[in-house]
Amino acid sequence: MKKIATAYVLTYTLLIISIWCGVAIGSVHIPIEVLWNQSVDETAANIFWKIRLPRVLLAGLVGASLAIAGAAFQGLLKNPLADPYTLGISSGASVGAVMTIFLNISIPVVGLYALPTFSMIGAIITMVIVMSFARVVDRSLKMETLILTGVIFSSFLGSLISLMIALSGEELRQVIGWLLGSVSMRGWPYVQMIIPFVIVGSLMLWTQRRELNVLLYGEERAKHLGVNVKKSKYLILVGGSMLTGAAVAVSGTIGFVGLVVPHMTRMIWGSDHRHLLPLSFFNGATLLIICDLVARTIILPRELPIGVITAFIGAPVFSYIFYKQRRGKGVRA
Numbered sequence: 544m545k546k547i548a549t550a551y552v553l554t555y556t557l558l559i560i561s562i563w564c565g566v567a568i569g570s571v572h573i574p575i576e577v578l579w580n581q582s583v584d585e586t587a588a589n590i591f592w593k594i595r596l597p598r599v600l601l602a603g604l605v606g607a608s609l610a611i612a613g614a615a616f617q618g619l620l621k622n623p624l625a626d627p628y629t630l631g632i633s634s635g636a637s638v639g640a641v642m643t644i645f646l647n648i649s650i651p652v653v654g655l656y657a658l659p660t661f662s663m664i665g666a667i668i669t670m671v672i673v674m675s676f677a678r679v680v681d682r683s684l685k686m687e688t689l690i691l692t693g694v695i696f697s698s699f700l701g702s703l704i705s706l707m708i709a710l711s712g713e714e715l716r717q718v719i720g721w722l723l724g725s726v727s728m729r730g731w732p733y734v735q736m737i738i739p740f741v742i743v744g745s746l747m748l749w750t751q752r753r754e755l756n757v758l759l760y761g762e763e764r765a766k767h768l769g770v771n772v773k774k775s776k777y778l779i780l781v782g783g784s785m786l787t788g789a790a791v792a793v794s795g796t797i798g799f800v801g802l803v804v805p806h807m808t809r810m811i812w813g814s815d816h817r818h819l820l821p822l823s824f825f826n827g828a829t830l831l832i833i834c835d836l837v838a839r840t841i842i843l844p845r846e847l848p849i850g851v852i853t854a855f856i857g858a859p860v861f862s863y864i865f866y867k868q869r870r871g872k873g874v875r876a
């Protein structure tokens with residue numbers, strides 16, 4: 544119990560520090576006094592409330608969404624290499640988002656939420672196809688089969704995106720901006736856009752925290768222990784795809800967050816999903832806020848896409864996990 548309490552204290556402390564660093568550090572320094580007295584520096588106050596704070600919050604929400612989705616997928620599939628990126632779900636969400644931009648799709652009823660809605664539809668459809676195809680090829684659903692299936696569908700979906708880019712006119716700049724992955728100049732509307740999906744998707748996964756623990760012992764044993772396996776799978780897949788689709792819709796494709804954060808959290812604090820899910824959620828927020836800070840300050844006055852920074856971190860970790868799995872010493876979900 545003491546270990547878990549320590550985990551939450553450290554997690555919250557790191558998150559608060561990262562949020563303040565994210566809003567304070569940059570080409571313009573933000574003094575802490577602007578939190579309660581905007582007249583101290585009106586320019587800094589405007590930058591804080593209108594640019595920095597929504598950007599940091601958006602980065603945190605995107606990172607949290609991808610991390611908790613990755614933790615749920617890894618638990619469901621009993622595979623530490625499973626995440627929205629490696630399973631091709633991010634690519635499916637990207638196709639949905641890019642198609643919405645390319646075709647200029649708008650739905651009067653949902654208004655602002657048309658983009659995340661189609662992005663989520665793309666994510667869910669891709670997840671169902673990847674899982675179905677992998678199970679047809681290999682009923683045991685081995686790690687290699689899932690990863691290869693994800694790569695196959697990511698390549699196919701990537702070709703669809705390339706086709707839309709080739710046919711794009713005025714939409715090209717917006718499409719490319721989405722694909723590079725960034726939370727720059729998004730503002731409060733995008734924070735408002737993602738929040739409902741983060742809340743609903745996270746709650747869906749949270750309700751399955753005990754079921755995920757039981758599923759670690761296999762589907763047959765879970766059934767004997769009273770778990771409705773089919774319902775649990777449905778809720779986890781839909782909830783994870785919803786979070787991924789919403790994250791991609793507001794920030795573009797940002798890889799490896801859903802892989803690195805749950806894996807490291809599990810290694811340090813254990814695999815009990817009652818704590819793994821919330822800890823991954825907050826650690827994912829912390830990681831992406833820090834990555835965004837690095838992306839916008841490392842080569843001032845220019846800015847790197849945030850996906851570049853996460854790839855630098857994620858690729859070596861992915862390689863390490865894969866190596867340990869192949870050597871038979873991997874950390875199991």
